[in-house]
Amino acid sequence: MATAENKQVVLERYIEEQPKETDMAIKMGKMELKASKGSGSFLVKNLYLSCDPYMRGRMRDFHGSYIPPFLLSQPIEGFGVAKVLDSDNPDFKPGDFISGFTGWEQYSLIRNTWQLRKIQQHHSLPLSYHLGLLGMPGFTAYVGFYEICSPKKGEYVFVSAASGAVGQLVGQLAKLHGCYVVGSAGSSQKVDLLKNKLGYDEAFNYKEETDLDAALKRYFPEGIDIYFDNVGGAILDAALLNMRIHGRIAVCGMVSLHSISDPKGIQNLFCVVPKRIKMQGFLQSDYLDKFPQFVEHVTENFKLGKIVYIEDMNEGLETAPAAFAGLFSGKNIGKQVICVARD
Amino acid sequence: MATAENKQVVLERYIEEQPKETDMAIKMGKMELKASKGSGSFLVKNLYLSCDPYMRGRMRDFHGSYIPPFLLSQPIEGFGVAKVLDSDNPDFKPGDFISGFTGWEQYSLIRNTWQLRKIQQHHSLPLSYHLGLLGMPGFTAYVGFYEICSPKKGEYVFVSAASGAVGQLVGQLAKLHGCYVVGSAGSSQKVDLLKNKLGYDEAFNYKEETDLDAALKRYFPEGIDIYFDNVGGAILDAALLNMRIHGRIAVCGMVSLHSISDPKGIQNLFCVVPKRIKMQGFLQSDYLDKFPQFVEHVTENFKLGKIVYIEDMNEGLETAPAAFAGLFSGKNIGKQVICVARD
Known part of the structure; x- marks a missing residue:
């Protein structure tokens, strides 16, 4: 052999x-x-x-x-x-x-x-x-959006690391669901992709914002119903201030916190009580029974040209x-x- | 007149x-x-x-x-x-x-x-x-424990401010539900009450602990399934490190954070992803339809001597x-x- x-x-x-x-x-x-x-x-x-x-x-x-x-x-x-x-x-x-x-x-x-x-x-x-799209990141987007965020048509959705492996699908699923979607990313090229290729309603470069709270207030004057959090850190802190009552935060990853002690920590958690926020960490591997319906949903929409990757x-x-x-x-x-x- | x-x-x-x-x-x-x-x-x-x-x-x-x-x-x-x-x-x-x-x-x-x-x-x-007991704090304990924490018999429950208006009932409801319950409080007199009057399995004075993480590891060698958070701050941070997989945190109040910018913030939120923690703020006033069953449950157990206040x-x-x-x-x-x- x-x-x-x-x-x-x-x-x-x-x-x-x-x-x-x-x-x-x-x-x-x-x-x-x-x-x-x-x-x-x-x-x-x-x-x-x-x-x-x-x-x-x-x-x-x-x-x-x-x-x-x-x-x-x-x-x-x-x-x-x-x-x-x-x-x-x-x-x-x-x-x-x-x-x-x-x-x-x-x-x-x-x-x-x-x-x-x-x-x-x-x-x-x-x-x-x-x-x-059809693997772990895509399934993470699917599970996080549908199972953790319980989205409703017309809701305001914010996605960080929005052009990443997970984020790009979250935004497209949210649009297909009838939500208003804004994404953040770290370069103008990514912002362009979000707006012109991935169908986000709006997008911004967080590195160009000196005040993330003000940025979110600009894009979400009515507040955020769903925050799909791929990064943690300062963006999560700003999102907490801008969540609506009964808002949901799917915590998918905390690239900015992973294994590092961020000396600043998260300051605005006190918002979760008056706003009754649900914040939930999740792993796609807990939902494997939903994998076939995920593949069907995404494949079908991809073939129809309604999802790109x-x-x-x-x-x-x-x-x-x-x-x-x-x-x-x-x-x-x-x-x-x-x-x-x-x- | x-x-x-x-x-x-x-x-x-x-x-x-x-x-x-x-x-x-x-x-x-x-x-x-x-x-x-x-x-x-x-x-x-x-x-x-x-x-x-x-x-x-x-x-x-x-x-x-x-x-x-x-x-x-x-x-x-x-x-x-x-x-x-x-x-x-x-x-x-x-x-x-x-x-x-x-x-x-x-x-x-x-x-x-x-x-x-x-x-x-x-x-x-x-x-x-x-x-x-039969008012807003009691109902907060009831809603938070049953609606937010989804308790199961045998689970490990931690309650902060455990002898307070809300905490004292949370612990007793958890015991009636067949859980193992540990409370924290801020004086030895309160710790005594928790252990000897309110039926907590264990209790400790957080002011006497130099390392809250170590304290929780001592009382919960298997980890915490449910944390009923009445305080936020350093105790929440230590609890996050000790939550079990699929743990739930009911965020009831953040006395230690209320309206103050805690310069330290919460450091250990990164735990929510690998442990799939659900953290949820709530207000009793969203659950008023459950009030009659709360009164019945608490009154009945009070008359039987199974709940004190x-x-x-x-x-x-x-x-x-x-x-x-x-x-x-x-x-x-x-x-x-x-x-x-x-x-």
């Missing part, structure tokens, strides 16, 4: 601060392209890998979270799209395309099938979309460390994906 | 910081003891007045909240128990006892009947209990300013009530 060179991206050290390119390293390994009999595993060739902000949590040496830390000097684990080369698992056959947890490497041996899905290919949907595709596994680090300074435009191989 | 001297407690100035006794003043007025024909109003003699932390919000010159500020130089408005002396409202007759919004004065003319209730007297239940009763209207200010330094033991007259 063939043994192949297997380029890998490994974690060099556990971190507390923002991830840097140099926290990861490229390593050359070897991989026997075979799933051994009786193991139930299967061997895949990785095609596309996903860079997601939650992965930062796994770079910490902290075992109390919902998902354990990465192992040092081992390939980073993340969502990917891959092609099955050899299999000892009757559910997955050579030639199948799958999406799910795989390694940041050229070839992976997969045992754990939690959240692993066989891809039914559509001509109109690129394979890599199973990491974004923006990807930021880097070519080559060796670009992954820089691409991942770039997430935390907002370098990516749209969903950050690494192309390892096209097929 | 008789005109009587009418002693009043009025607000002297709007405040930003913690209320002081001198922010209020005693004034002598006069009151015609009559409800004029066609007005729909009725004239009451105030018997018991309630000192509640939320009233602090009405001492600010801020009009954006759920309830407007007090008027300067006018009697402070608050919940009270009163006896009807004269009435132009067919629903309220002389001799009736009522609980609801009245003035901090000896006699009040009442027009607004929102949240006003005629009291069905029970021999075993003191009239003043309609300001606490601790009051801190001050004698005389002129004691109200100091008693109210005392709430914010934890001077009161149990529900703070002012006795204006016994009948």
Whole structure:
């Protein structure tokens, strides 16, 4: 059986601060392209890998979270799209395309099938979309918007990191639902995309606002019913001041707070009582029974041209460390994906 | 028709910081003891007045909240128990006892009947209990625990300000529901009451703890399912670190944050995502349809000796300013009530 060179991206050290390119390293390994009999595993060739902000949590040496830390000097684990080369698992056959947890490497041996899905290919949907629009980020948007925010037609919706992997779909779902939607992002290029491609009613560059409270008052003179929070920090604080009574905040990620003690903290939580705000953290993985209806809803609207999706595709596994680090300074435009191989 | 001297407690100035006794003043007025024909109003003699932390919000010159500020130089408005002396409202007759919004004065003319209730007297239940156990604070405990926290038997419940007007009932409802309950309070006397009178499984004096996180880890080695938050601030921050997955935080009051910018803010909100925490502010007045079942549940358990209630009763209207200010330094033991007259 063939043994192949297997380029890998490994974690060099556990971190507390923002991830840097140099926290990861490229390593050359070897991989026997075979799933051994009786193991139930299967061997895949990785095609596309996903860079997601939650992965930062796994770079910490902290075992109390919902998902354990990465192992040092081992390939980073993340969502990917891959092609099955050899299999000892009757559910997955050579030639199948799958999406799910795989390694940041050229070839992976997969045992754990939690959240692993066989891809039914559509001509109109690129394979890599199973990491974004039709993958974990898209499902996060769907679950957060429908299950956590309980949206009603005509409500005022604010989305931060609005052009990101999750945010871009939240805004489009909200528009399809008949809401008024405003997004924030960190560059004028992203603001343009929000207004001209993603269908947001309004958008602004938070870096150009000296007073975020005033900015939100300008875009939401009537206040905010739903805040889909992808960032935490100062934007959350300003949103709290502008929520309407019975407002809902879906807390999806706190890029700006992750693992760092923000010395300022959140100042405006006192608003939750008089405004009866519900603030809820969530993970898509608690709602997997809703996955089929999510795929149907999004695929249908995509085919009708009512949903679009923006990807930021880097070519080559060796670009992954820089691409991942770039997430935390907002370098990516749209969903950050690494192309390892096209097929 | 008789005109009587009418002693009043009025607000002297709007405040930003913690209320002081001198922010209020005693004034002598006069009151015609009559409800004029066609007005729909009725004239009451105030018997018991309630000192509640939320009233602090009405001492600010801020009009954006759920309830407007007090008027300067006018009697402070608050919940009270009163006896009807004269009435132009067919629903309220002389001799009736009522609980609801009245003035901090000896006699009040009442027009607004929102949240006003005629009291069905029970021999075993003191009239003043309609300001606490059977009034707004008790109903706040009931709504917060059952509607916001969705408790399950066997869950771990933490209550702050646990011997206060709301907290003491939360703990007892949680025990009746089969939960394990720990309370925090600000003196050893209160801790004693929690353990020996109010049926808490454990209690601690937060002022004696140098590390609140460590204290909660000691009392909740398995973590907290439900945190009933009456204070906000540092205790909320420590609770966030100790919540279990799918934990719920009912945010009832933030005495420690109310209207003050806490320079430290809340640091640990990042916990809400991995732990999928639901944090919800609420007001009892959104759930008034549940009031009858609340009264039934609490009255029944009180008569069976399964619920007790601790009051801190001050004698005389002129004691109200100091008693109210005392709430914010934890001077009161149990529900703070002012006795204006016994009948």
